[in-house]
Amino acid sequence: MLGCNKLRFYFSSDRDTYQAIKNIFGYCPGNIHLYKLALRHKSASTKRLNGLKLNNERLEYLGDAILSAIIADYLFKAFPYENEGFLTEMRSKIVSRAALNKLSHKLGLNLLIKSGKESTAKAKSAGGDAFEAIIGALYLDKGYSITKKILITRIVNLHFDIDLLIETEISYKSKLNEWAQKGKHDIKFTVEEEIGEKHKKQYLVSVEIDGQSLAKSQDYSIKGAENLAAEKAWNVIEKNQLT
Numbered sequence: 001m002l003g004c005n006k007l008r009f010y011f012s013s014d015r016d017t018y019q020a021i022k023n024i025f026g027y028c029p030g031n032i033h034l035y036k037l038a039l040r041h042k043s044a045s046t047k048r049l050n051g052l053k054l055n056n057e058r059l060e061y062l063g064d065a066i067l068s069a070i071i072a073d074y075l076f077k078a079f080p081y082e083n084e085g086f087l088t089e090m091r092s093k094i095v096s097r098a099a100l101n102k103l104s105h106k107l108g109l110n111l112l113i114k115s116g117k118e119s120t121a122k123a124k125s126a127g128g129d130a131f132e133a134i135i136g137a138l139y140l141d142k143g144y145s146i147t148k149k150i151l152i153t154r155i156v157n158l159h160f161d162i163d164l165l166i167e168t169e170i171s172y173k174s175k176l177n178e179w180a181q182k183g184k185h186d187i188k189f190t191v192e193e194e195i196g197e198k199h200k201k202q203y204l205v206s207v208e209i210d211g212q213s214l215a216k217s218q219d220y221s222i223k224g225a226e227n228l229a230a231e232k233a234w235n236v237i238e239k240n241q242l243t
Contacts, residue, residue, distance in 0.1 A: 017112070021134075024107050026154050030141045034059070038133035039109075041126055043116035056133035063136030067095055070148045074156065093165045094156070097178040100128030103159055109134065125181055172230035176207070179237065186210050189226050207233045 014032045017039075021029050029035050038059045045053040071094050075087050093099065104110050104127025113130050139147045156162075173189075180187040186209070193204040195218065204218040205225035215232035219225035 020108070020112055024109070024154075025134075025138070025150055027142070027146075027150060029137075031137075034137035034141055035134065036114075038063075038137040039112050039114055039130055041113050041115040041130075044114045045116075056130060059133035059136035059140075060129050061136070062139065063132035063134065064095075066139045066144070066147060067132060067135045067151070070151050071095055071156070073148070074152055078162070089170055090162075090165060092175065093168060093170060094160060096175065097125055097128045097181065098174055100131050101125065103155070104128055104131045106159065107131075171227060172234050173227050176230045176234055176237075179234075180209065189229070191222060191225075192216070205229045209233070 014036065017032060017035060018028060021027070021035055037054065038056050040055050042053070042055040042057055045055040047053055068091065071091050072087070075090050079087065079090070109130050110127040113126055115126070135147065135151065138150065142150075177187060179185070188208040190206050190208065191203050192206050195202045195204060202218045202220055203222045203225045204216060205222065205228075206216045207214050207226075207229045214236055215229045217225050217228035217232055219228055
């Protein structure tokens with residue numbers, strides 16, 4: 001564990017934040033203000049004289065990039081004989097919004113989020129956003145090498161079962177919903193038609209993004225048709241590099 005300044009740790013008004021970061025990540029923060037900002041949801045934003053809103057969104061942006069790079073490097077070295085598709089899917093499973101939200105709750109980060117409204121801290125993406133922001137704060141505070149070491153040893157190795165992730169089938173509907181949530185897009189799945197009868201019935205499902213039809217697919221269950229349509233929509237998004 002990285003050493004702590006005892007006077008700063010024990011007598012600071014931010015002692016609880018120091019202690020929480022130390023317990024979760026195994027080190028003491030240097031610049032505690034970065035971590036306090038990382039835990040400030042946009043609903044609790046404060047404004048500077050220049051109009052800039054102070055919340056965790058900028059740190060989240062940085063942390064997202066750092067996290068993605070570190071996980072990509074980790075997987076590249078851990079699976080030297082796997083192709084790009086496998087590595088991309090594995091990275092997506094680790095850094096997906098659903099996975100990071102679950103991780104945040106497991107670590108107790110969601111309890112540390114400062115929010116302007118009580119309900120906001122419990123929003124679906126608040127925990128994952130805060131985790132990425134913490135990674136951004138850690139990178140600025142300690143540098144890339146230490147961030148990478150802590151992320152792999154304290155997070156990946158302790159909280160992710162890589163063998164289980166390999167066997168887990170990715171949900172394109174979840175992936176599409178995550179993308180839409182992050183980019184503030186409106187997404188809608190609609191059952192347009194029921195084809196056939198009884199046990200031979202299939203469902204035709206369409207996916208709309210911001211009111212525009214992006215893909216359609218059919219299957220013997222609504223859930224299956226939605227995921228197939230979501231996969232088609234996701235391929236369109238990736239091909240056209242939509243944000």
